[in-house]
Amino acid sequence: MRDETLLATARAARSRAYAPYSRFAVGAALLTADGDLFTGSNMENASFGLTVCAERVALWSAVHAGCRSFSLLAVAADCSPPPTPCGACLQALWELAGDIGVIMGNLAGEVVRRSLSGLLPEPFGGVAPEPAFDAATDAAAEIWRLPASLRPIGYVRNEFNDRAAIQARYKRALSQVVIDADLEEGLHRLEEEKRIIIIGYLDRAKGYALKERRSGRGGEVYGVFACRDPRRPNHIAQSEVELVERQGPVLTVRGLDLLNGTPVLDIKTVLPPEEPKTAP
Numbered sequence: 001m002r003d004e005t006l007l008a009t010a011r012a013a014r015s016r017a018y019a020p021y022s023r024f025a026v027g028a029a030l031l032t033a034d035g036d037l038f039t040g041s042n043m044e045n046a047s048f049g050l051t052v053c054a055e056r057v058a059l060w061s062a063v064h065a066g067c068r069s070f071s072l073l074a075v076a077a078d079c080s081p082p083p084t085p086c087g088a089c090l091q092a093l094w095e096l097a098g099d100i101g102v103i104m105g106n107l108a109g110e111v112v113r114r115s116l117s118g119l120l121p122e123p124f125g126g127v128a129p130e131p132a133f134d135a136a137t138d139a140a141a142e143i144w145r146l147p148a149s150l151r152p153i154g155y156v157r158n159e160f161n162d163r164a165a166i167q168a169r170y171k172r173a174l175s176q177v178v179i180d181a182d183l184e185e186g187l188h189r190l191e192e193e194k195r196i197i198i199i200g201y202l203d204r205a206k207g208y209a210l211k212e213r214r215s216g217r218g219g220e221v222y223g224v225f226a227c228r229d230p231r232r233p234n235h236i237a238q239s240e241v242e243l244v245e246r247q248g249p250v251l252t253v254r255g256l257d258l259l260n261g262t263p264v265l266d267i268k269t270v271l272p273p274e275e276p277k278t279a280p
Contacts, residue, residue: 003074003113005182006031007105009039010076013054017041021048026077028054030062030097033069037151038062055089063096065149070097073116075104082106090120152201152263154179154249156256163230166257175241175256177264179249190267191246199266200258202235237262240270 006029013027019042026042040057055075062070073093077083082104085093093100093116102119104112117123158175160166177198179187190196208231214222216229224232241253251267 001031001035001037001072001182003072003103003111005180006037006072006074007076007103007111009037010054010074010103010105011107013039013041013058014076014078015041017054018043020044021046024077024079026054026075026083028058028076029074030055030058030070031072031074032062032067033071034067036062036065036067036149038065038067038149053086053089055085056092059089059092059096061149065146068096070100072101072103073097075102076106078107080106080108080110082110082112084112084119087120090116091123094120094123095125150201150265152180152265153183153267154264156198156200156258156260156262156264158256158258158260160259162259166259170257171255173256174244174252174254175258177251177253177256177267179251179264179267181249184249187246187249187251187267190251190269191243193243193269195240195270196243196251196253197268197270198237198239198241198253198256198258198264199268200237200239201263201265202230202232202237202258203261203263204259205230205232205235208232236265 009029010027013029014025017025017027019025021044028040030038038058038061040054040059040061042051042054043057044051055073075083075085083106084104085102097116099115099117102114102116104114155178156175157178158173160170208224211221211223213219214227214229217227230237237258239256239258241255244252244254
């Protein structure tokens with residue numbers, strides 16, 4: 001991942017900050033050695049000592065998700081010079097992430113790059129100790145229950161801003177799927193496909209009912225897993241569409257039933273139908 005992409009993700013993370021006291025929103029993006037991405041923003045409290053910085057929110061989220069090897073941290077805020085992580089964040093990062101690179105940027109385009117050891121030359125303590133329990137045996141039976149972290153690869157661009165507009169004309173309408181420039185190489189030869197599958201994250205869907213009357217199924221009662229209702233335990237959509245053309249990281253498709261701005265999680269090809277087996 002390019003430094004600029006990681007920094008842009010940190011800037012985006014600022015939008016999730018809870019900073020009613022300082023009015024100073026900070027975003028952080030932490031990249032693991034395996035290429036996974038975790039974000040954080042500062043969380044303030046009326047008891048100021050309970051405030052947690054964006055860097056530690058991202059770090060603790062990553063560690064809780066099972067990650068223990070990291071490569072790069074980006075921090076962004078609206079200040080000049082760009083924000084430097086505080087001593088508490090640097091100490092926490094040293095123990096759990098080691099001497100990683102740190103990119104600091106602001107909204108004006110200023111960028112400063114340092115190593116963590118350059119920002120905290122004499123940290124306290126050494127490397128993180130081993131966990132006090134064996135995760136492989138103590139938690140394996142229930143590990144599937146933990147939420148998974150997914151990184152969008154792009155977003156949808158079209159004229160559909162509400163579900164009513166989609167239902168009226170999506171089958172023939174054109175949409176664009178804009179892929180992160182860092183991932184464009186993964187589209188190599190996709191233009192050879194006539195139809196592809198777009199997996200999206202329905203970020204505006206709220207709540208769900210396991211069983212209710214479904215308007216798309218004639219008003220009859222169906223379970224949520226037996227319909228395409230966007231309100232689901234996980235707000236994920238799978239749409240098979242016609243691939244009209246590809247121009248760099250932008251795909252033009254027909255028949256996409258996703259709202260403008262919907263994050264895209266993945267793209268897959270459509271398996272060809274199996275040819276009927278002939279009797280020997």
